Amino acid sequence: MSSNKIALSSVEKQELINLLKARFEKNMDRHNGLEWISVEAKLKNNSEKLWSLNEMEKTGGEPDVIGYEKGTDEYVFFDCSAESPKNRRSICYDQKALDSRKENKPANSAINMATEMGIDILNEEQYRALQLLGKFDTKTSSWIKTPDEIRNHGGAIFADYRYGNIFIYHNGAESYYAARGFRGALSV
Known part of the structure; x- marks a missing residue:
């Protein structure tokens, strides 16, 4: 990981969470059976991962939840842009x-x-x-x-x-x- 990461402000975090929520709700077929409230709780407790998701978004990746790993209790995000970011x-x-x-x-x-x-x-x-x-x-x-x-x-x-x-x-x-x-x- 880069050592020169810049933390997202609380406003940037909320804007990203809102964007991810809208994408999640628009594409429910990508994550059947998962609930946004659980994803959001994970995101709010992990500033470093939010920073990475923001980098994915900034570079055109359109990250979205595509699954849940029960063994690690983690939600999996992939770049879901139609074309390569x-x-x-x-x-x-x-x-x-x-x-x-x-x-x-x-x-x-x-x-x-x-x-x-x-x-x-x-x-x-x-x-x-x-x-x-x-x-x-x-x-x-x-x-x-x-x-x-x-x-x-x-x-x-x-x-x-x-x-x-x-x-x-x-x-x-x-x-x-x-x-x-x-x-x-x-x-x-």
């Missing part, structure tokens, strides 16, 4: 990939940004679960957590939704495209 695109996969570029370096990497925001990048299983909730990344793609055996060979994987199917594919980790970003997950 707008302010997290044109980035390579990780710091190693960023360092390997000698020219035309992107501004950042997916893993660095996720770490700075205090969130996790979605893995393949999570990405597939997200696609059960709607159609996401129909015009963009999103880096997803890459297994070490792929990353050790210089590659990274990304996903998108085309032709009624989820596609998982590979690219050099140092590549970056205007239509590729990443989606995050956060447990509260």
